Amino acid sequence: MGEFTLSLPISGKDVRKLKVGDVVYLTGVLVTARDRAHHRILRFLSEGKKLPVRMEEGVIYHCGPLARKEGSGWKIVSAGPTTSERVDAFLPQIIRALRVRAVVGKGGVRRKTAEAMREMRCVYLAFPGGCGALAAQRVKGVKRIYWSDLGLPEALWVLEVEDFGPLFVGIDTKGKNRYEEVKREAVRRLRSR
Amino acid sequence: MSPITQAQVERACFELLKSASTRLPPDVERALRRAFEEETSETGKMNLQAILENVRLAKRQCIPLCQDTGTPIFYFRIGTKADLRADLERAARKAVRDATRLGFLRPSIVHPITRENPGTNLGRGVPWVSYVPLREKDWVEVVLLLKGSGSENMSRFTVLDPALGVEGVKKFVLETVIAAGGKPCPPIIVGIGIGGTSDGAMNLAKLALLRPLGESHPDGSIARLERELMEAINETGIGPMGLGGKVTCIGVKVEYAYTHTASLPVGVNIQCWAARKASVRLRSEGRR
Ligand code: SF4
Numbered sequence: 001m002g003e004f005t006l007s008l009p010i011s012g013k014d015v016r017k018l019k020v021g022d023v024v025y026l027t028g029v030l031v032t033a034r035d036r037a038h039h040r041i042l043r044f045l046s047e048g049k050k051l052p053v054r055m056e057e058g059v060i061y062h063c064g065p066l067a068r069k070e071g072s073g074w075k076i077v078s079a080g081p082t083t084s085e086r087v088d089a090f091l092p093q094i095i096r097a098l099r100v101r102a103v104v105g106k107g108g109v110r111r112k113t114a115e116a117m118r119e120m121r122c123v124y125l126a127f128p129g130g131c132g133a134l135a136a137q138r139v140k141g142v143k144r145i146y147w148s149d150l151g152l153p154e155a156l157w158v159l160e161v162e163d164f165g166p167l168f169v170g171i172d173t174k175g176k177n178r179y180e181e182v183k184r185e186a187v188r189r190l191r192s193r
Numbered sequence: 194m195s196p197i198t199q200a201q202v203e204r205a206c207f208e209l210l211k212s213a214s215t216r217l218p219p220d221v222e223r224a225l226r227r228a229f230e231e232e233t234s235e236t237g238k239m240n241l242q243a244i245l246e247n248v249r250l251a252k253r254q255c256i257p258l259c260q261d262t263g264t265p266i267f268y269f270r271i272g273t274k275a276d277l278r279a280d281l282e283r284a285a286r287k288a289v290r291d292a293t294r295l296g297f298l299r300p301s302i303v304h305p306i307t308r309e310n311p312g313t314n315l316g317r318g319v320p321w322v323s324y325v326p327l328r329e330k331d332w333v334e335v336v337l338l339l340k341g342s343g344s345e346n347m348s349r350f351t352v353l354d355p356a357l358g359v360e361g362v363k364k365f366v367l368e369t370v371i372a373a374g375g376k377p378c379p380p381i382i383v384g385i386g387i388g389g390t391s392d393g394a395m396n397l398a399k400l401a402l403l404r405p406l407g408e409s410h411p412d413g414s415i416a417r418l419e420r421e422l423m424e425a426i427n428e429t430g431i432g433p434m435g436l437g438g439k440v441t442c443i444g445v446k447v448e449y450a451y452t453h454t455a456s457l458p459v460g461v462n463i464q465c466w467a468a469r470k471a472s473v474r475l476r477s478e479g480r481r
Contacts (some may be wrong), residue, residue: 001235001236009370021236023239028195036308042394048429051248056405060243063260063262064299064301065259065260065299066257066260066262066298066299067296068296076260077256077257077260077296078257078259078260078299080259080260080261082261082343083223083343083376084347086256087378106343106375106376106378106434107343107375107376107434107435108374108375108435109307111240125303126375126434126436127436128244128247128373128433128434129378129465130244130247130259130341130378130465130466130467131244131246131247132247132251132257132258132259132260132261133247133250133251133254133257133258133259134243134246134247134250135260136225136256136260137250141388142336146216149311151300151303151312152202152299152300152310152312153260153299153300153301153310154310165422166239166243168236168239168240168436170436178436179374179435179436181369181437182374182375182431182432182435182437183427183431183435185430185437186371186374186429186430186431187371189428189429189430190367190429191372191389193329193425
């Protein structure tokens with residue numbers, strides 16, 4: 001089990017180093033997106049419209065933060081991951097079109113997305129679910145918020161993070177998928193009960 | 194004796210929202226510490242360590258444990274002899290509005306079809322409020338559950354063929370837990386309702402989650418079912434966050450009701466590790 005501290009954007013070389021089971025910490029800028037934002041990203045892509053923030057070769061964080069207004073800006077109070085599977089249907093296309101390097105979330109994704117990840121050299125990173133207070137500690141600031149018309153949790157939050165983690169590599173660029181392995185084993189054990 | 198007032202109930206509801214969102218009940222925290230001791234997978238242990246660190250941080254800084262502060266669900270248990278002069282639902286709504294404005298709750302509640310978000314966590318049916326009478330008591334107990342959707346979305350209901358019996362129930366619960374995998378943020382607590390009618394079984398499953406973790410069911414055969422299911426769930430190896438490990442579950446709670454001879458309804462309600470529940474007993478002002 002390796003431990004890596006990477007700065008964002010992640011280079012193609014660095015992302016290939018990551019193996020299932022490794023622990024990663026990220027420093028730099030990432031963008032949050034949930035259900036409605038994924039839907040809109042796809043619409044923008046299909047209409048050839050430019051996204052409000054550069055997401056090419058970036059990291060998408062499945063998260064709807066809880067923030068408090070402080071002066072003219074926002075302070076992130078709690079910002080752990082949300083379930084990735086809900087946006088699974090959108091991900092293969094988004095990963096391919098934007099050449100996304102890493103998806104951060106919880107619970108993993110289905111097979112078609114994992115295939116897109118292998119093809120595009122993208123990894124799935126799991127932040128410990130429910131650890132919103134811990135995640136907020138590693139967020140240094142909110143750079144911008146876009147698409148707040150979707151409701152604050154569903155907006156695109158551009159976050160500046162430092163040593164953001166621990167993140168666990170759940171799916172790597174070779175297509176190894178920890179969630180699938182665990183589930184397959186669980187089903188096997190259930191059958192042999 | 195003076196009555197229980199509107200202001201008293203409002204204050205109590207607000208305090209419950211604030212404390213439930215920022216600190217874990219002691220029984221749950223204890224169970225998570227034990228889980229950390231028992232876990233042998235390195236990834237699993239690190240995830241549990243992050244959870245414990247998160248619990249400490251949230252408590253110290255008085256900030257929400259998890260950004261999904263869930264759907265607020267209030268149970269008012271009302272003594273039939275309580276002198277109550279308050280509109281309980283109005284008090285709950287005011288407290289939810291205030292707690293949202295002050296950043297203790299994320300505005301997560303939307304219209305089910307249009308998905309419009311009023312930004313207040315208030316809407317038709319939210320907060321969810323239900324009333325239970327308590328015979329002969331002179332107090333009111335307010336119980337709050339903040340139910341996050343990552344785990345609530347994993348709920349399942351079925352009506353089994355009665356011939357399938359307890360083995361059928363176990364199989365359904367295990368299949369539900371495996372299908373949920375890492376999505377409900379394991380280690381989880383599993384609430385199970387057996388019997389009644391369809392809505393009754395789901396309601397029992399949720400009520401089961403309110404029972405303290407250390408305490409098994411007073412009915413011996415149900416207590417045994419709880420123990421056996423807990424063992425079987427942990428044998429799946431799903432582990433913390435679905436990344437593999439020994440500890441998938443820190444509690445199984447079963448409630449039951451008699452049912453029709455043709456039915457065996459089973460409801461499963463999964464609770465994430467962030468089991469945010471709190472309660473307080475209200476008596477007339479000046480009495481404790
Ligand atoms: S399932 Fe529970 S712990 Fe996980 S993100 Fe949702 S509310 Fe938080």
